[in-house]
Amino acid sequence: MTRSLEHGSCVADDCPAREAASAPISRLGLLGLASWVGILAGFLELFAFLAIRARSGEVWPYLGKIQSYPWTIPLVDALLLAAVSSPLIALAPRLPRPVRREIPTLLVALAMMPTLLMLFPGLYPGALFLLSTGAASVVVRIFGSGGRIIGWVVRVTCPGLIVILIGLAVWRGLPAGPPDDVAPATGAPNVLLIVMDTVRADHTSLPGSGGARPTTPQLAALARRGVTFTGARSTAPWTLPSHASLMTGRWPFEVVPGRYGALDNDVPTLAEAFGARGYDTVGIVANTYYTSYSTGLARGFHRYEDFPTTPATVLASAEVGGRLVDWLGSWADAIRPGALPWLRRFERIDADRINRRFLSWLDRRRRPDRPFFAFLNYFDAHDPYVVPPGAEHRFGRPPASKDDRSFLSDWWLSEGKEEVPPDRVELLVDGYDSCIAHLDDRLGALFRELDRRGLLDETVVVVTSDHGEAFGEHGLFGHGVSLYADQIRVPLVIAAPGMVPEGLAIDDVVSLRDLPATLLDLAGSPGPRLPGRSLADSWRGREAGESEERPGSPAPTSMVVASVPGPDSVPPNEGRSPVFRGPMIAVIDPQSLKYIRTEGRDAIIEELYDLQSDPGEQVNLASPQAEPMLERFRAVLADPGG
Secondary structure (H helix, E strand, O other): OOOOOOOOOOOHHHHHHHHHHOOOOOHHHHHHHHHHHHHHHHHHHHHHHHHHHHHHOEOHHHOOOOOOHHHHHHHHHHHHHHHHHHHHHHHHHHOOHHHHHOHHHHHHHHHHHHHHHHHOOOOOHHHHHHHHHHHHHHHHHHHOOOHHHHHHHHHHHHHHHHHHHHHHHHHHHOOOOOOOOOOOOOOOOEEEEEEEOOOOHHHOOOOOOOOOOOOOHHHHHHHOOOEEEEEEEOOOOOHHHHHHHHHHOOOHHHHOOOOOEOOOOOOOOHHHHHHHOOOEEEEEEOOOOOOOHHHOOOOOOOEEEOOOOOHHHHHHOOHHHHHHHHHHHHHHHHHOOOOOHHHOOOOOOOHHHHHHHHHHHHHHOOOOOOOEEEEEEEOOOOOOOOOOOOOOOOOOOOOOOHHHHHHHHHOOOOOOOOOOOHHHHHHHHHHHHHHHHHHHHHHHHHHHHHHHOOOHHHEEEEEEOOOOOEEOHHHOEEOOOOOOHHHHEOOEEEEOOOOOOOOEEEEEEEEHHHHHHHHHHHHOOOOOOOOOOOHHHHOOOOOOOOOOOOOOOOOOOOOEEEEEOOOOOOOHHHHOOHHHHOOEEEEEOOOOEEEEEEEOOOOEEEEEEEOOOOOOOOOOOOOHHHHHHHHHHHHHHOOOOO
């Protein structure tokens, strides 16, 4: 007998079908559902991340993400959701039937969390989970809480999602090289650009550096084979904008918006210029904060290596995975500092690993017949100024006690920098100089290996730094906080057999902004040019056989400019840094007069120094009597990009 019920009733024969439709999904089905929902959640997080990155235009969203993130985000989200839901799925048969029916809703809610955490980072996670649960209940109701509709959707779409995931992985892993239809000029030299991150000029032992310790004998040996610029200046007191100038030949304010903006996508780069000349190009960097691919510095390189691929970096590519890595790392360090090093997303990459990466690339590159342009960034001299395990601490007292190690480890973000005891300053400087000496030793090992391979005499080698470091000068510590010499005067050595005179020291004030034009000039082959003047003009036309450390050519007519648009996100030096007043710009003229202008909130602050008589920039000459000179610099700043 058929019983017809309206408004919520059913025909008796139809009730079993509806009961089956609302039946809980099997354990295997739930596990498949969890993985499928996790992959979908990963793609949703990926799209949200790309939207945030495009909107912000800054490097912050990318910090800590490996280049494989387009496929690792979906993979990590799928694995994490499967791992979290597995215990619940295993217990499913023992749970009451109504509870089992809600498992799909819970899975969808958990899958929504990564995207919500990314879109609304300031909201409490518990509130976001309530929001995701409400949204998930609607989604599950639309597709049916039972297995029929959901199972059909999973079976139809899962193969496509897996194909997309594999395709993204293959695309990210494809090797690249110079196009075969671009022929390099015959006899074009290799070019090796080395940046020693955070090394100030007067802590090296190069000719004319003023360094008091023999920290860089290997670099000094290279200098005897080439030219040393004793007055080289970086264009910014910290990494990202300084490297942007090195890669484009432009001032930072022309190519990097704001404090943390990524490199302008429309500006030609040095790697692109070399690639257009048929060079094989590679970048290998140790500063995974501000020289990683996310900054835009990787543009034009056929291969760019930054983050190592480790469990931590793969996990951290996803939002929830990154939070998990940070939490586990903090928990492990609280128990024992340095525990679980494989759970560090910002693992420090030392000089030996950079050397190995570069030499390995040389061994396996697809077109060894092509000249190469290689950019290597070394991070060994950056804080916390501790030499790697097994390396020699060469100067002063090594950090022996727990207090010493804790002081160095916490130094950069510590707030107590106003009055630093002399013994603590000595600990910082001794560690810094020892790290520079260790880095110099490893560069020497690289040069010897290149020489053994017969490459050194065929290569233009440039060694410089992106910025310096303050150790109490002007009452300041660190970098990125002012435009004084301790933060922008850097070493610069150019060696190229047959193209560069040997043992020449040039004391002109020159800018690293001119390095791209210089390298393209030395490469000699026709192709795209970049802004700036070639520093080779400083030594060309000299007579052979002149003595070492002879003065350079007449000073260039161009001004040297450095700038910083505003304060760092963390307040070093208790906010006493000049940059905390507002954006800063400095100009050095050919007569070694230096002008610094700070756009303070309440007033414009001007400083004027004579670098010939006052290299430490201690006597500010800005006064009514200096008004004609100040007015001249103000006119220059009316068109600083000119």
